Amino acid sequence: MLLTGLGVEREVNLEPGLFEWLGWYLAGVPKFMMAQEFHDAGLPVCLTYTPVWPFSRYNVQETTEQFYDRCYQVTRDILKRHESEGTCNMSVLRWLCVLFVVVFSLLLTGCM
Secondary structure, three states: OHHHHOOOOOOEOOOHHHOOOHHHOOOOOOOOOOHHHHHHOOOOEOOOOOOOOOHHHOOOOOOHHHHHHHHHHHHHHHHHHHOOOOOEEOOOOEEOOOOOOOOHHHHOOOOO
């Protein structure tokens, strides 16, 4: 796992709001594995994390503009949620360290 390779011992938060454009799924939102299923499979997933954008907010009629806005809002809210948790000393500057692992299309939104 990526975090193990980085020497990080921490649970992962699964954020449904950082999913690709929902317009691809007009027949309905795909069935996702839930945090408990990942945890039961031995993956270090946080079971108490409250998503910024829960599955219940998904809209298969989402426009591309709404997709970009959703990605921006979720990224901004995640960073705000964690800004008081400490920093990484990566040089003279101190940075908030949050690792986002997303599908490529989210990188294209410009918010990552």
